[in-house]
Amino acid sequence: xxxxxxxxxxxxxxxxxEAELKKCxxxxxELIHLDVMxxxxxxxxxxxxxxxxxxxxxCKVPFDVHLMISEPxxxxxxxxDAGADLISFHVECDSDTEETxxxxxxxxxxxxxxxxxxxxxxAVYPYMDKLSMVLVMTVEPGFxxxxxxxxxxxxxxxxxxxxxxxxxQVDGGVNAETIKVCANAGANIFVxxxxxxxxxxxxxxxxxxxxxxxxx
Ligand code: DX5
Ligand code: ZN
Numbered sequence: 014x015x016x017x018x019x020x021x022x023x024x025x026x027x028x029x030x031e032a033e034l035k036k037c038x039x040x041x042x043e044l045i046h047l048d049v050m051x052x053x054x055x056x057x058x059x060x061x062x063x064x065x066x067x068x069x070x071x072c073k074v075p076f077d078v079h080l081m082i083s084e085p086x087x088x089x090x091x092x093x094d095a096g097a098d099l100i101s102f103h104v105e106c107d108s109d110t111e112e113t114x115x116x117x118x119x120x121x122x123x124x125x126x127x128x129x130x131x132x133x134x135x136a137v138y139p140y141m142d143k144l145s146m147v148l149v150m151t152v153e154p155g156f157x158x159x160x161x162x163x164x165x166x167x168x169x170x171x172x173x174x175x176x177x178x179x180x181x182q183v184d185g186g187v188n189a190e191t192i193k194v195c196a197n198a199g200a201n202i203f204v205x206x207x208x209x210x211x212x213x214x215x216x217x218x219x220x221x222x223x224x225x226x227x228x229x
Contacts, residue, residue, distance in 0.1 A: 161186030173199025
């Protein structure tokens with residue numbers, strides 16, 4: 014499986030997005046993770062499609078857009094037009110799951126389904142034939158900088174056993190140590206916010222994460 018690091022811009026300096034994106038690009042990040050929150054599905058509000066569209070103009074790395082919003086179906090077209098390459102939404106949201114996946118694919122993006130910590134991984138199984146990726150949350154969605162929940166690993170192990178080829182992403186509390194646990198469980202795409210942007214040297218941290226995920 015390809016190992017990919019997806020730095021979460023939520024932990025970056027919002028006044029310097031372009032420079033922060035450049036750091037990720039130069040360090041070889043394979044994806045850029047953009048957390049969209051609506052103050053309804055989760056308590057926090059972050060960024061929307063217009064911001065992502067602006068960032069797209071200054072970054073060549075594919076955009077991994079994580080929708081933590083109640084009604085993703087309403088906004089899929091906006092995020093696709095803004096330049097999302099991969100769109101994740103939550104199985105716990107209010108939109109119809111199948112319809113939302115179909116819309117993402119019809120808009121030319123890869124579709125992913127995310128599960129919150131209290132949701133069984135079985136919830137994604139009916140949709141696996143259409144999904145490029147499954148996002149297993151290792152914190153409650155809503156805020157960066159929370160502690161990694163190691164007890165989510167059995168979900169990843171089960172999914173990897175049943176689907177050897179699907180991309181499995183982990184998001185929440187991923188750092189140079191916890192990434193090893195996630196990789197051992199079978200995850201291959203790693204979101205890291207605080208670990209990257211609160212470090213002294215984000216570029217070095219990205220390479221370290223990559224090495225640790227590969228077990229080098
Ligand atoms: C949390 C977001 C995460 C967050 C991760 O709801 O989905 O992507 O930015 O941040 P860290 O890596 O700091 O836990
Ligand atoms: Zn996220």
